[in-house]
Amino acid sequence: MGKKIIVAGLGHGGIAAAALIAKQGFDVTVYEKKSEGTLGYDWTDIFAPQALAVAGMKMPPEDKYEYKKDMTFFNPSFTKKLQQHVPEDKLEIKMERRDIYEHFINHALDCGVKIVYDCEVKEPIILGNRVVGIRTEQGDIYGDLIIDACGLNSPVRSNLPSYFGIDKDVTDNEKIRIYRAFYNVASEEEAEAIFKVMLFPGGIKGIGWIASEEDHTDLLIGRFEEFDMDEVERFSDFLRETNPRLGKEKIRGGQFVEIPVRQPPAIMIADGYAAIGDSAFMTVPLIGSGIANSLKAAKVLADTVAADKESIFSAETLWKYQTGYYKILGNGLAPLACMKLMLLTLTPEEIDYIFENEIINDDLITIGADFTGLGSVKIDPKDLINKAKQVCTDTELLKKIINCGVRIGKVSAACTMMPKKWNESRVKAWAKVYNYSFK
Numbered sequence: 038m039g040k041k042i043i044v045a046g047l048g049h050g051g052i053a054a055a056a057l058i059a060k061q062g063f064d065v066t067v068y069e070k071k072s073e074g075t076l077g078y079d080w081t082d083i084f085a086p087q088a089l090a091v092a093g094m095k096m097p098p099e100d101k102y103e104y105k106k107d108m109t110f111f112n113p114s115f116t117k118k119l120q121q122h123v124p125e126d127k128l129e130i131k132m133e134r135r136d137i138y139e140h141f142i143n144h145a146l147d148c149g150v151k152i153v154y155d156c157e158v159k160e161p162i163i164l165g166n167r168v169v170g171i172r173t174e175q176g177d178i179y180g181d182l183i184i185d186a187c188g189l190n191s192p193v194r195s196n197l198p199s200y201f202g203i204d205k206d207v208t209d210n211e212k213i214r215i216y217r218a219f220y221n222v223a224s225e226e227e228a229e230a231i232f233k234v235m236l237f238p239g240g241i242k243g244i245g246w247i248a249s250e251e252d253h254t255d256l257l258i259g260r261f262e263e264f265d266m267d268e269v270e271r272f273s274d275f276l277r278e279t280n281p282r283l284g285k286e287k288i289r290g291g292q293f294v295e296i297p298v299r300q301p302p303a304i305m306i307a308d309g310y311a312a313i314g315d316s317a318f319m320t321v322p323l324i325g326s327g328i329a330n331s332l333k334a335a336k337v338l339a340d341t342v343a344a345d346k347e348s349i350f351s352a353e354t355l356w357k358y359q360t361g362y363y364k365i366l367g368n369g370l371a372p373l374a375c376m377k378l379m380l381l382t383l384t385p386e387e388i389d390y391i392f393e394n395e396i397i398n399d400d401l402i403t404i405g406a407d408f409t410g411l412g413s414v415k416i417d418p419k420d421l422i423n424k425a426k427q428v429c430t431d432t433e434l435l436k437k438i439i440n441c442g443v444r445i446g447k448v449s450a451a452c453t454m455m456p457k458k459w460n461e462s463r464v465k466a467w468a469k470v471y472n473y474s475f476k
Contacts, residue, residue: 040348043068043180045158045171045193047076049141050314050331051186053092056145057339060093065150066180068173070157076142077134080217080255080290084137086130088329091336097140102130108246109230112392113237113385115279118230119392119399129329137328158187160196161310168197168310182342182350185312189297194316202304202465203312210381211299211318213243213325214260216269218291219253221284228282237385239275247280254283259296259325261381296325300374300448300475301367303468306355311338319366322374330366337361356459368452372418372445374475379441387434394428396438418442418449447474 042058044051047069059065069076083105086096105128107121123129132140142152153175162170162177170179171193185193189212195205228249235245243260258264258272277283297318305312313319313334320327341358342350380388391397422442429435451471456463 040064040182040350041066041180042182042184042342043171043178044184044186046185046187046191046316047071047138047142047152048186048188048314048316048331049137049328050317050319050335051184052141052145052150053094053332053335054184054186054313054338055150056141056148057093057335058342059145059149061339061343063342067145067150067152067186068156068158068171068178069152069154071154073152073154076138077136078217078290078292078294080134080219081131082134082137082328083129083131083326084328084332085127087127088332092332093336094141094144094332097132097136101136101140102132105129105131106232106248108232108234110234110236111230111238112389113235113240114389115235116389117392119397122399158192161193163198166200167308168193181309181348183310184338185310185316186314188315189295189318191312191316193310194312197307197310201307201310202468203307204302204304204318207297207299207318210261210378211297212261212295213298214263215257215294215296215325216259216264216292217255217257217294219255219288220273221286221288222249222252222254222282223277223284224281226281228280233280236380237383237388239272240385241272242381245272245276247276247283249282253288254280256283296320296327298322298325298374298377300371301363303471304359304464305362306352306359308351311355311358313338319370321370322377330370333365334362337365351459352461353459356456356464360455360457363452363455368449371448371452375441375444375448378444378475379437382437383434387431387437390429390431390434396425396428418445421445444474450474 040063042063042065044055044065044067047067052067055065055067089096107123110119157174159172159174161168161183162172168183170177171183185191187193189207194203197203197205232248233246238245241260246257248255258269297315297320299318299322302317305317314331315327319330319334338358341355344357345354422439425435425438451474454467456467
Protein backbone atom coordinates (compact mmCIF):
# COMPACT_ATOMS: atom_id res chain seq x y z
CA MET A 38 0.00 0.00 0.00
CA GLY A 39 3.00 2.30 0.43
CA LYS A 40 1.55 4.13 3.42
CA LYS A 41 3.64 4.36 6.57
CA ILE A 42 1.98 4.08 9.99
CA ILE A 43 3.91 5.24 13.06
CA VAL A 44 2.91 4.12 16.54
CA ALA A 45 4.44 6.30 19.25
CA GLY A 46 4.91 4.15 22.35
CA LEU A 47 4.26 0.51 23.16
CA GLY A 48 1.01 0.98 25.01
CA HIS A 49 -1.37 -1.97 24.95
CA GLY A 50 -3.80 -0.27 22.58
CA GLY A 51 -1.00 0.92 20.32
CA ILE A 52 0.59 -2.50 19.87
CA ALA A 53 -2.83 -4.10 19.29
CA ALA A 54 -3.73 -1.49 16.68
CA ALA A 55 -0.31 -1.90 15.06
CA ALA A 56 -0.88 -5.64 14.65
CA LEU A 57 -4.37 -5.26 13.17
CA ILE A 58 -3.24 -2.55 10.75
CA ALA A 59 -0.09 -4.42 9.70
CA LYS A 60 -2.25 -7.42 8.78
CA GLN A 61 -3.99 -5.16 6.28
CA GLY A 62 -0.68 -4.69 4.46
CA PHE A 63 0.45 -1.34 5.87
CA ASP A 64 4.04 -0.57 6.84
CA VAL A 65 3.78 -0.22 10.64
CA THR A 66 6.62 0.70 13.00
CA VAL A 67 6.43 1.23 16.77
CA TYR A 68 8.92 3.53 18.50
CA GLU A 69 9.46 2.82 22.20
CA LYS A 70 11.78 4.58 24.67
CA LYS A 71 12.39 1.50 26.84
CA SER A 72 14.72 -1.37 26.01
CA GLU A 73 13.53 -4.70 24.65
CA GLY A 74 12.36 -7.06 27.38
CA THR A 75 11.95 -4.35 30.03
CA LEU A 76 8.30 -3.38 29.53
CA GLY A 77 5.74 -4.03 32.22
CA TYR A 78 5.71 -3.30 35.94
CA ASP A 79 6.82 -5.95 38.41
CA TRP A 80 3.31 -7.03 39.31
CA THR A 81 0.17 -8.59 37.85
CA ASP A 82 -2.71 -6.94 36.03
CA ILE A 83 -6.24 -7.94 35.12
CA PHE A 84 -8.31 -7.65 31.96
CA ALA A 85 -11.21 -9.30 30.19
CA PRO A 86 -9.93 -12.14 27.97
CA GLN A 87 -12.82 -11.69 25.51
CA ALA A 88 -11.12 -8.50 24.34
CA LEU A 89 -8.20 -10.54 22.99
CA ALA A 90 -10.41 -12.10 20.33
CA VAL A 91 -11.74 -8.66 19.39
CA ALA A 92 -8.15 -7.57 18.74
CA GLY A 93 -7.41 -10.74 16.77
CA MET A 94 -5.23 -12.32 19.46
CA LYS A 95 -5.22 -15.83 20.83
CA MET A 96 -5.56 -16.64 24.51
CA PRO A 97 -2.20 -16.84 26.30
CA PRO A 98 -0.91 -20.23 27.47
CA GLU A 99 -2.93 -21.54 30.40
CA ASP A 100 0.08 -21.51 32.72
CA LYS A 101 0.42 -17.75 32.20
CA TYR A 102 -2.88 -16.64 33.73
CA GLU A 103 -5.57 -17.39 36.27
CA TYR A 104 -9.07 -16.00 36.75
CA LYS A 105 -9.43 -13.02 39.07
CA LYS A 106 -11.46 -13.29 42.24
CA ASP A 107 -14.38 -10.96 42.83
CA MET A 108 -13.63 -7.77 44.73
CA THR A 109 -15.22 -6.89 48.08
CA PHE A 110 -15.65 -3.15 48.67
CA PHE A 111 -15.52 -1.65 52.17
CA ASN A 112 -16.65 1.76 53.38
CA PRO A 113 -14.19 4.01 55.28
CA SER A 114 -15.36 2.80 58.70
CA PHE A 115 -15.40 -0.89 57.62
CA THR A 116 -18.97 -1.27 58.85
CA LYS A 117 -20.42 -2.35 55.52
CA LYS A 118 -19.15 -4.33 52.56
CA LEU A 119 -20.38 -4.79 49.00
CA GLN A 120 -19.52 -7.89 47.01
CA GLN A 121 -18.99 -8.09 43.27
CA HIS A 122 -20.88 -10.88 41.50
CA VAL A 123 -19.22 -11.12 38.11
CA PRO A 124 -20.78 -13.75 35.81
CA GLU A 125 -18.45 -16.56 34.79
CA ASP A 126 -18.50 -15.54 31.15
CA LYS A 127 -17.23 -12.07 32.11
CA LEU A 128 -14.54 -13.08 34.58
CA GLU A 129 -11.26 -11.27 34.05
CA ILE A 130 -7.89 -12.98 33.92
CA LYS A 131 -4.84 -12.05 35.95
CA MET A 132 -1.38 -12.09 34.35
CA GLU A 133 2.09 -10.78 35.01
CA ARG A 134 2.43 -7.43 33.27
CA ARG A 135 5.58 -8.61 31.51
CA ASP A 136 3.80 -11.72 30.25
CA ILE A 137 0.99 -9.53 28.89
CA TYR A 138 3.49 -7.45 26.96
CA GLU A 139 5.33 -10.51 25.69
CA HIS A 140 2.06 -12.00 24.43
CA PHE A 141 1.00 -8.77 22.70
CA ILE A 142 4.42 -8.03 21.22
CA ASN A 143 4.94 -11.54 19.85
CA HIS A 144 1.53 -11.35 18.20
CA ALA A 145 2.40 -7.99 16.63
CA LEU A 146 5.72 -9.25 15.33
CA ASP A 147 3.95 -12.23 13.75
CA CYS A 148 1.64 -9.74 12.02
CA GLY A 149 4.59 -7.89 10.49
CA VAL A 150 4.97 -4.98 12.93
CA LYS A 151 8.45 -3.53 13.33
CA ILE A 152 9.54 -2.27 16.76
CA VAL A 153 12.36 0.18 17.44
CA TYR A 154 13.41 0.17 21.10
CA ASP A 155 15.56 2.71 22.98
CA CYS A 156 13.99 5.52 20.96
CA GLU A 157 12.31 8.17 23.08
CA VAL A 158 9.57 10.19 21.40
CA LYS A 159 9.96 13.89 22.16
CA GLU A 160 7.08 15.65 20.37
CA PRO A 161 4.94 15.61 17.24
CA ILE A 162 5.99 17.18 13.96
CA ILE A 163 3.27 19.50 12.68
CA LEU A 164 2.92 20.78 9.13
CA GLY A 165 0.02 23.22 8.81
CA ASN A 166 -3.01 21.48 10.36
CA ARG A 167 -1.57 17.98 10.12
CA VAL A 168 0.59 15.74 12.28
CA VAL A 169 3.19 14.40 9.87
CA GLY A 170 5.69 12.69 12.14
CA ILE A 171 7.42 12.44 15.50
CA ARG A 172 10.60 14.01 16.77
CA THR A 173 12.72 11.43 18.61
CA GLU A 174 16.13 11.30 20.21
CA GLN A 175 17.24 9.40 17.11
CA GLY A 176 15.98 12.06 14.74
CA ASP A 177 12.78 13.08 12.95
CA ILE A 178 10.55 10.29 11.63
CA TYR A 179 7.74 10.95 9.18
CA GLY A 180 4.59 8.94 8.50
CA ASP A 181 1.11 9.10 7.00
CA LEU A 182 -0.63 8.36 10.30
CA ILE A 183 0.68 8.85 13.83
CA ILE A 184 -0.98 6.67 16.49
CA ASP A 185 -0.30 8.09 19.94
CA ALA A 186 0.17 5.31 22.50
CA CYS A 187 2.64 7.13 24.76
CA GLY A 188 0.37 7.08 27.79
CA LEU A 189 -1.12 9.54 30.24
CA ASN A 190 1.64 12.12 29.93
CA SER A 191 2.18 11.61 26.21
CA PRO A 192 4.71 14.07 24.75
CA VAL A 193 2.81 13.80 21.48
CA ARG A 194 -0.63 14.76 22.78
CA SER A 195 0.67 17.35 25.25
CA ASN A 196 2.55 19.18 22.48
CA LEU A 197 -0.26 19.35 19.95
CA PRO A 198 -1.40 22.85 18.94
CA SER A 199 -4.31 24.17 21.01
CA TYR A 200 -6.36 24.79 17.87
CA PHE A 201 -6.65 21.02 17.40
CA GLY A 202 -9.10 21.07 20.32
CA ILE A 203 -7.57 17.94 21.90
CA ASP A 204 -7.27 17.82 25.70
CA LYS A 205 -3.56 18.07 26.39
CA ASP A 206 -3.29 18.37 30.15
CA VAL A 207 -4.68 16.22 32.95
CA THR A 208 -5.67 17.76 36.27
CA ASP A 209 -4.96 16.23 39.68
CA ASN A 210 -8.55 15.00 40.00
CA GLU A 211 -8.33 13.30 36.59
CA LYS A 212 -5.51 10.95 37.51
CA ILE A 213 -4.80 8.75 40.47
CA ARG A 214 -1.32 8.12 41.84
CA ILE A 215 -0.72 4.49 42.65
CA TYR A 216 1.83 2.68 44.81
CA ARG A 217 1.78 -1.07 44.50
CA ALA A 218 3.94 -3.87 45.89
CA PHE A 219 3.78 -7.52 46.92
CA TYR A 220 4.61 -8.22 50.59
CA ASN A 221 5.16 -11.42 52.51
CA VAL A 222 2.34 -13.18 54.35
CA ALA A 223 2.81 -12.38 58.05
CA SER A 224 -0.05 -14.45 59.47
CA GLU A 225 -2.03 -17.53 58.51
CA GLU A 226 -5.15 -15.89 59.90
CA GLU A 227 -7.98 -16.06 57.37
CA ALA A 228 -8.48 -12.80 55.48
CA GLU A 229 -11.71 -10.86 55.93
CA ALA A 230 -11.97 -10.85 52.13
CA ILE A 231 -9.69 -12.38 49.50
CA PHE A 232 -9.69 -9.19 47.39
CA LYS A 233 -10.44 -6.30 49.74
CA VAL A 234 -10.96 -2.84 48.22
CA MET A 235 -11.18 0.09 50.65
CA LEU A 236 -12.71 3.48 49.83
CA PHE A 237 -11.18 6.48 51.65
CA PRO A 238 -9.38 4.20 54.15
CA GLY A 239 -8.10 6.10 57.13
CA GLY A 240 -9.87 9.21 55.88
CA ILE A 241 -7.56 9.70 52.88
CA LYS A 242 -9.09 10.73 49.55
CA GLY A 243 -8.42 7.65 47.48
CA ILE A 244 -8.54 3.87 47.55
CA GLY A 245 -6.55 0.93 48.79
CA TRP A 246 -6.64 -2.78 48.23
CA ILE A 247 -5.22 -5.85 49.87
CA ALA A 248 -5.42 -9.07 47.87
CA SER A 249 -4.50 -12.12 49.92
CA GLU A 250 -2.64 -14.72 47.88
CA GLU A 251 -1.07 -17.97 49.08
CA ASP A 252 2.52 -16.75 48.93
CA HIS A 253 2.18 -12.97 49.09
CA THR A 254 -0.11 -10.06 49.92
CA ASP A 255 -0.82 -7.62 47.11
CA LEU A 256 -0.98 -4.03 48.42
CA LEU A 257 -2.18 -1.03 46.42
CA ILE A 258 -2.49 2.54 47.67
CA GLY A 259 -4.11 5.13 45.40
CA ARG A 260 -4.49 8.85 46.06
CA PHE A 261 -5.36 12.05 44.25
CA GLU A 262 -2.30 13.79 45.66
CA GLU A 263 1.43 13.23 45.83
CA PHE A 264 2.78 10.86 48.48
CA ASP A 265 6.13 9.22 49.18
CA MET A 266 7.63 6.08 50.71
CA ASP A 267 7.47 7.55 54.24
CA GLU A 268 3.70 7.86 53.81
CA VAL A 269 3.54 4.36 52.28
CA GLU A 270 5.22 2.94 55.38
CA ARG A 271 2.97 4.90 57.75
CA PHE A 272 -0.19 3.93 55.93
CA SER A 273 0.88 0.28 55.56
CA ASP A 274 1.33 0.07 59.32
CA PHE A 275 -2.17 1.52 59.74
CA LEU A 276 -3.59 -1.16 57.44
CA ARG A 277 -1.72 -3.94 59.26
CA GLU A 278 -3.77 -3.22 62.39
CA THR A 279 -6.82 -4.77 60.72
CA ASN A 280 -5.06 -6.91 58.10
CA PRO A 281 -2.58 -9.16 59.94
CA ARG A 282 -1.68 -11.10 56.77
CA LEU A 283 0.04 -8.01 55.35
CA GLY A 284 3.73 -8.46 56.15
CA LYS A 285 6.52 -5.89 56.22
CA GLU A 286 8.93 -7.59 53.82
CA LYS A 287 8.52 -6.30 50.29
CA ILE A 288 8.92 -9.17 47.83
CA ARG A 289 8.66 -7.20 44.59
CA GLY A 290 7.03 -4.23 42.95
CA GLY A 291 7.17 -0.97 44.85
CA GLN A 292 6.69 1.48 41.96
CA PHE A 293 4.66 4.68 41.86
CA VAL A 294 2.58 5.17 38.70
CA GLU A 295 -0.16 7.50 37.50
CA ILE A 296 -3.38 6.29 35.88
CA PRO A 297 -6.02 8.42 34.12
CA VAL A 298 -9.47 8.29 35.75
CA ARG A 299 -11.53 10.78 33.78
CA GLN A 300 -14.06 11.05 30.99
CA PRO A 301 -13.13 10.12 27.41
CA PRO A 302 -11.72 13.10 25.48
CA ALA A 303 -14.04 15.31 23.47
CA ILE A 304 -11.69 15.03 20.51
CA MET A 305 -9.02 12.35 20.12
CA ILE A 306 -8.21 12.62 16.43
CA ALA A 307 -6.78 15.17 13.98
CA ASP A 308 -5.38 15.15 10.46
CA GLY A 309 -2.75 12.41 10.58
CA TYR A 310 -3.25 11.69 14.30
CA ALA A 311 -5.20 9.31 16.55
CA ALA A 312 -4.80 8.72 20.30
CA ILE A 313 -5.39 5.36 21.96
CA GLY A 314 -5.09 3.76 25.40
CA ASP A 315 -4.02 5.98 28.27
CA SER A 316 -3.15 8.69 25.74
CA ALA A 317 -6.91 8.88 25.12
CA PHE A 318 -7.92 8.22 28.77
CA MET A 319 -9.53 4.86 28.00
CA THR A 320 -9.58 3.53 31.54
CA VAL A 321 -12.76 2.92 33.54
CA PRO A 322 -12.96 6.08 35.70
CA LEU A 323 -14.09 4.25 38.84
CA ILE A 324 -11.41 1.54 38.86
CA GLY A 325 -8.63 2.57 36.46
CA SER A 326 -8.68 -0.65 34.41
CA GLY A 327 -8.06 -0.05 30.72
CA ILE A 328 -6.34 -2.90 28.88
CA ALA A 329 -9.52 -4.45 27.49
CA ASN A 330 -10.92 -1.06 26.50
CA SER A 331 -7.72 -0.31 24.60
CA LEU A 332 -7.89 -3.63 22.75
CA LYS A 333 -11.44 -2.93 21.63
CA ALA A 334 -10.46 0.60 20.60
CA ALA A 335 -7.64 -0.91 18.52
CA LYS A 336 -10.18 -2.88 16.51
CA VAL A 337 -12.27 0.24 15.86
CA LEU A 338 -9.17 2.19 14.79
CA ALA A 339 -7.97 -0.60 12.49
CA ASP A 340 -11.40 -0.86 10.88
CA THR A 341 -11.39 2.91 10.35
CA VAL A 342 -7.99 2.74 8.69
CA ALA A 343 -9.20 -0.08 6.43
CA ALA A 344 -12.31 1.90 5.45
CA ASP A 345 -10.19 4.87 4.34
CA LYS A 346 -9.82 3.69 0.76
CA GLU A 347 -7.54 6.58 -0.24
CA SER A 348 -5.48 6.33 2.97
CA ILE A 349 -5.91 10.05 3.57
CA PHE A 350 -6.04 9.65 7.37
CA SER A 351 -7.67 13.03 7.79
CA ALA A 352 -9.79 14.17 10.71
CA GLU A 353 -12.78 13.52 8.48
CA THR A 354 -11.92 9.87 7.86
CA LEU A 355 -10.59 9.24 11.39
CA TRP A 356 -13.75 10.63 12.99
CA LYS A 357 -15.31 7.20 12.44
CA TYR A 358 -12.81 5.91 14.98
CA GLN A 359 -14.04 8.33 17.62
CA THR A 360 -17.75 7.81 16.95
CA GLY A 361 -17.20 4.04 16.89
CA TYR A 362 -15.34 4.12 20.19
CA TYR A 363 -18.04 6.18 21.86
CA LYS A 364 -20.72 3.82 20.56
CA ILE A 365 -19.18 0.74 22.16
CA LEU A 366 -17.54 2.30 25.24
CA GLY A 367 -17.34 6.07 25.56
CA ASN A 368 -21.09 6.67 25.95
CA GLY A 369 -21.05 4.41 29.01
CA LEU A 370 -17.70 5.46 30.46
CA ALA A 371 -18.60 9.16 30.53
CA PRO A 372 -21.37 8.75 33.19
CA LEU A 373 -18.94 6.74 35.32
CA ALA A 374 -16.67 9.77 35.29
CA CYS A 375 -19.57 11.70 36.81
CA MET A 376 -19.76 9.12 39.59
CA LYS A 377 -16.04 9.56 40.24
CA LEU A 378 -16.42 13.35 40.37
CA MET A 379 -19.15 12.96 42.99
CA LEU A 380 -17.04 10.59 45.08
CA LEU A 381 -14.29 13.21 45.22
CA THR A 382 -16.71 15.67 46.84
CA LEU A 383 -17.77 13.25 49.58
CA THR A 384 -16.49 12.98 53.12
CA PRO A 385 -15.68 9.58 54.64
CA GLU A 386 -18.81 9.94 56.78
CA GLU A 387 -20.95 10.50 53.68
CA ILE A 388 -19.50 7.41 51.99
CA ASP A 389 -20.31 5.45 55.16
CA TYR A 390 -23.89 6.71 54.91
CA ILE A 391 -24.17 5.69 51.25
CA PHE A 392 -22.92 2.16 52.02
CA GLU A 393 -24.94 1.66 55.19
CA ASN A 394 -28.19 2.88 53.61
CA GLU A 395 -27.58 0.89 50.41
CA ILE A 396 -27.76 3.88 48.08
CA ILE A 397 -25.22 1.89 46.11
CA ASN A 398 -25.38 -1.90 46.03
CA ASP A 399 -23.60 -5.02 44.81
CA ASP A 400 -24.89 -4.53 41.27
CA LEU A 401 -23.37 -1.06 40.95
CA ILE A 402 -19.92 -2.11 42.17
CA THR A 403 -19.99 -4.98 39.66
CA ILE A 404 -20.20 -2.35 36.93
CA GLY A 405 -16.48 -2.43 36.15
CA ALA A 406 -16.72 -5.98 34.89
CA ASP A 407 -19.08 -4.93 32.14
CA PHE A 408 -16.72 -2.29 30.86
CA THR A 409 -13.61 -4.41 31.01
CA GLY A 410 -15.63 -7.16 29.33
CA LEU A 411 -17.77 -6.74 26.25
CA GLY A 412 -21.04 -5.45 27.64
CA SER A 413 -22.16 -1.98 28.66
CA VAL A 414 -23.96 -0.63 31.68
CA LYS A 415 -26.42 2.23 31.69
CA ILE A 416 -26.69 4.44 34.75
CA ASP A 417 -30.19 5.86 34.98
CA PRO A 418 -29.87 9.28 36.65
CA LYS A 419 -33.56 9.29 37.61
CA ASP A 420 -33.20 5.97 39.43
CA LEU A 421 -30.12 7.25 41.26
CA ILE A 422 -31.90 10.42 42.39
CA ASN A 423 -35.14 8.65 43.36
CA LYS A 424 -33.31 6.04 45.41
CA ALA A 425 -31.32 8.74 47.21
CA LYS A 426 -34.51 10.72 47.96
CA GLN A 427 -36.14 7.64 49.48
CA VAL A 428 -33.40 6.87 52.00
CA CYS A 429 -31.22 9.97 52.36
CA THR A 430 -31.94 12.26 55.33
CA ASP A 431 -28.60 14.08 55.01
CA THR A 432 -29.50 17.25 53.08
CA GLU A 433 -25.97 18.08 51.93
CA LEU A 434 -25.34 14.52 50.76
CA LEU A 435 -28.68 14.44 48.95
CA LYS A 436 -27.70 17.62 47.09
CA LYS A 437 -24.45 16.01 45.96
CA ILE A 438 -26.25 12.89 44.72
CA ILE A 439 -28.88 14.94 42.91
CA ASN A 440 -26.15 17.07 41.30
CA CYS A 441 -24.45 13.87 40.18
CA GLY A 442 -27.68 12.58 38.66
CA VAL A 443 -28.23 15.86 36.84
CA ARG A 444 -24.66 15.80 35.54
CA ILE A 445 -25.07 12.21 34.31
CA GLY A 446 -28.18 13.31 32.43
CA LYS A 447 -26.36 16.22 30.81
CA VAL A 448 -23.34 14.10 29.90
CA SER A 449 -25.48 11.31 28.43
CA ALA A 450 -27.43 13.84 26.39
CA ALA A 451 -24.19 15.43 25.16
CA CYS A 452 -22.86 12.05 24.06
CA THR A 453 -25.94 11.44 21.92
CA MET A 454 -25.42 14.84 20.28
CA MET A 455 -21.94 14.00 18.97
CA PRO A 456 -21.80 14.83 15.23
CA LYS A 457 -22.04 11.69 13.12
CA LYS A 458 -19.67 13.13 10.50
CA TRP A 459 -16.66 15.39 10.82
CA ASN A 460 -17.23 19.09 10.47
CA GLU A 461 -14.58 21.08 12.30
CA SER A 462 -16.77 23.93 13.50
CA ARG A 463 -19.62 21.61 14.52
CA VAL A 464 -17.30 19.18 16.30
CA LYS A 465 -15.55 21.92 18.26
CA ALA A 466 -18.89 23.47 19.21
CA TRP A 467 -20.08 20.05 20.39
CA ALA A 468 -16.82 19.53 22.31
CA LYS A 469 -17.51 22.70 24.34
CA VAL A 470 -20.97 21.41 25.26
CA TYR A 471 -19.59 17.97 26.17
CA ASN A 472 -16.75 19.33 28.29
CA TYR A 473 -19.03 21.85 30.02
CA SER A 474 -21.43 19.09 31.02
CA PHE A 475 -18.78 17.77 33.43
CA LYS A 476 -18.46 21.13 35.23
